[in-house]
Amino acid sequence: MKLHILVAAALSGAALSGCATRVSDAEADRAASAMMKTSFKAQGQAGLDRLDQDEVQALCSRHPNGLPKDLAEKLEKAQLATIRYPASGKLMGDWRQGERVAQSGVGKQFNDDPKRPSGGNCYACHRLAPQELSFGTLGPSLYRFGRQRGTSDATQRYAYGKIYNSEVFSACSSMPRFGHNQILTEEQITHLVALLLDPDSPVNK
Amino acid sequence: MLPCFAPAQQDTQKEIERYRQLLQDGNPSELFEARGAEHWKTKRGAKNASLEQCDLGLGAGAVKGAYVQLPRYFADTDRVQDLESRLVSCMVALQGLTPEEAKRRPYSGPGQPSVMTDLVAWIASESRGMKIAPPQSHPKERLAYQAGEKIFHYRAGSHDFACATCHAEDNKRIRLQDLPNLTNLKDAQRAYGSWPAYRVSQGEVRSMQWRLYDCFRQQRFPAMEFASDASIALIMFLARKAEGGTFDAPAIKR
Numbered sequence: 215m216k217l218h219i220l221v222a223a224a225l226s227g228a229a230l231s232g233c234a235t236r237v238s239d240a241e242a243d244r245a246a247s248a249m250m251k252t253s254f255k256a257q258g259q260a261g262l263d264r265l266d267q268d269e270v271q272a273l274c275s276r277h278p279n280g281l282p283k284d285l286a287e288k289l290e291k292a293q294l295a296t297i298r299y300p301a302s303g304k305l306m307g308d309w310r311q312g313e314r315v316a317q318s319g320v321g322k323q324f325n326d327d328p329k330r331p332s333g334g335n336c337y338a339c340h341r342l343a344p345q346e347l348s349f350g351t352l353g354p355s356l357y358r359f360g361r362q363r364g365t366s367d368a369t370q371r372y373a374y375g376k377i378y379n380s381e382v383f384s385a386c387s388s389m390p391r392f393g394h395n396q397i398l399t400e401e402q403i404t405h406l407v408a409l410l411l412d413p414d415s416p417v418n419k
Numbered sequence: 420m421l422p423c424f425a426p427a428q429q430d431t432q433k434e435i436e437r438y439r440q441l442l443q444d445g446n447p448s449e450l451f452e453a454r455g456a457e458h459w460k461t462k463r464g465a466k467n468a469s470l471e472q473c474d475l476g477l478g479a480g481a482v483k484g485a486y487v488q489l490p491r492y493f494a495d496t497d498r499v500q501d502l503e504s505r506l507v508s509c510m511v512a513l514q515g516l517t518p519e520e521a522k523r524r525p526y527s528g529p530g531q532p533s534v535m536t537d538l539v540a541w542i543a544s545e546s547r548g549m550k551i552a553p554p555q556s557h558p559k560e561r562l563a564y565q566a567g568e569k570i571f572h573y574r575a576g577s578h579d580f581a582c583a584t585c586h587a588e589d590n591k592r593i594r595l596q597d598l599p600n601l602t603n604l605k606d607a608q609r610a611y612g613s614w615p616a617y618r619v620s621q622g623e624v625r626s627m628q629w630r631l632y633d634c635f636r637q638q639r640f641p642a643m644e645f646a647s648d649a650s651i652a653l654i655m656f657l658a659r660k661a662e663g664g665t666f667d668a669p670a671i672k673r
Contacts, residue, residue: 237562245562246569246652253647260641264576271574278572278583322577322639338593350593352585390578397577 243276258324274386286385293381297374298393300400305370305407312409313416315402316342322397332397334377334406339389342409343416352388360411361418373407448540448617448669451532451624455541458534464514473509475502475542476554486546487666490655492557499563501654503628504646506538525645526632527623536615539626543615546666551611553658560655567656570649571601576639582653584638601660608664611657616670624669627654 237245256262267275270289274281281289299305318333320326337346339353363369376383378393392398398406409415459470459482475485476493490501496508503525510521527533555561574581585593586601599610615626625633631650635643643650 235561237558237565242562242565242569245566246573246649249566249648249652250570250573253644253649254635254641255644257642260576260639262641264639264641267573267575271579274579275569275572275574275581278587323636324639324642325636348594350591350596352588352591352593352598388579388584390580395577395579 259322259326259328260324270381270386270391277386281385289385290382293379293391293394296391296394297378297382298400299371299374300404305374305404306365306411307401307404307406307408309405309408309412309415309417311402312405312407313343315398315405316409317346331399331402334392334398334402336406344419345416356410356417358418360413360415363411365411365413370407370411373410374403377403377406446617446669446671447622448544448615448624448671451537451540451617452544452669453541454532455537455539458538459541462514464510464516464520466513466515468513468515470506470509470513470538472513473506475505482542482545484546484549486543487549487551488554490560490563490651490658491554492559497559499557499559499651499655501628501646501651502539502542503535503626504651506535507646522645526625526629529622536624536626536629539615539628540624540669543666543668547668549666551608551658551661551664551666553655553662555659563652563655564659567652567654570653571656578639580638582634582638601657604660604664607657607660611661612664612666613668613670613672615668616672618672620673627657 250265254262254265270293273285273289277285280286315334316336319335319338320330321332326332336342336356337349339350341349341351341355341357344357359373360369372383376389377398379391380387380389381391381394390397393400393403409417412418459473462469472479474480474493474495475482476488476491477483477485486502489505490499492499493505493508495512498504500508507518507521510516511518522535524531524533525535527536553560555564571582571586574584582601585591585598588598589600589603589606591598591600599606601607601610611627614630615624617624628645628650631653632643632645635641
């Protein structure tokens with residue numbers, strides 16, 4: 215019994231000295247939030263509201279090493295309700311236009327013209343058409359994506375949904391929610407679906 | 420197509436490395452550094468004084484080794500400050516400039532040199548070859564580090580990006596540009612130890628403040644205020660992640 219008390223006292227002593235060198239996580243969060251509020255100014259199309267976090271952003275910021283399974287599933291389910299499919303029901307557009315969207319990195323920066331359509335900048339992170347050697351590696355290679363998966367309705371819905379809101383399929387994904395956050399139009403997303411799935415697209419050659 | 424691909428990429432990488440090495444002989448940053456050394460001694464402002472009595476953390480007027488021991492806590496301002504925010508304080512206190520005047524042109528542009536950038540280039544060069552060692556003895560220094568870590572992971576904006584989106588994994592690229600993993604000691608030391616840098620593509624010396632400003636632009640955030648608290652906290656986080664690395668700046672980059 216006595217030993218237990220001694221051990222407990224020693225442990226709490228260690229915890230206390232730990233506290234002396236680090237503030238609590240909550241305190242660090244408060245300090246960071248306060249700093250963020252005073253450290254930016256609105257410019258061009260990027261207003262200060264860009265710093266306001268939605269539920270996904272706040273949760274993912276608090277869990278930099280990934281969400282616990284239950285929270286991840288809850289987040290994915292909630293995000294699923296945000297996907298809007300085109301009224302026409304047509305999910306595959308024109309892969310040639312899709313290639314242009316995939317190449318373009320303009321859009322939403324404070325120095326971008328808000329009247330110009332945004333691009334998806336897919337090549338910044340993914341390998342797609344093999345002719346394009348300048349591709350990034352933050353995301354997986356999508357070369358031959360359609361050749362492996364075919365063009366079934368389910369595959370089209372998956373590809374459209376993943377681009378529209380990546381969080382539905384992988385909580386705290388690094389990929390922007392292109393449809394949900396209105397970076398790309400529904401039509402632009404259908405062109406990207408074609409780039410990925412159309413058998414004539416260079417991605418599947 | 421596929422079998423040739425990887426070797427071609429490696430050759431490109433090697434060529435880029437060779438190009439970088441060639442550039443190291445005769446870094447145009449030296450011109451900025453020379454101007455910076457002059458600005459330090461030049462009297463200006465309402466008080467018609469130089470910056471020679473400015474305390475960058477190692478005592479009034481001590482410049483050698485100051486950069487690698489920043490950011491740090493300063494009792495007179497009761498704040499943690501990086502080099503630029505400290506220079507603003509000195510310009511105000513010693514020279515009699517208003518804070519607005521001191522921050523008027525933080526970055527240079529074509530045909531428009533910046534006194535601030537020149538000073539940063541020179542002061543940083545006076546730490547070349549030294550170990551990166553930001554102090555952590557004051558509670559506000561430790562809080563700045565922890566807040567900086569939070570800001571590094573702060574996802575927001577139209578694209579859900581945080582600094583960590585691009586800088587928390589090993590061996591990643593955007594297009595062909597290698598991305599340092601700033602949470603990994605070796606990458607962090609190499610990255611932090613190479614800013615400020617002369618950017619060949621821009622023909623200017625760019626500071627760590629500028630590097631963060633431009634990262635936030637690409638994150639689709641609003642414009643980062645020069646020498647703001649968030650920028651200082653983030654620099655504290657990055658400096659500590661790079662602790663023990665050899666400072667080798669101003670460097671030269673693409």
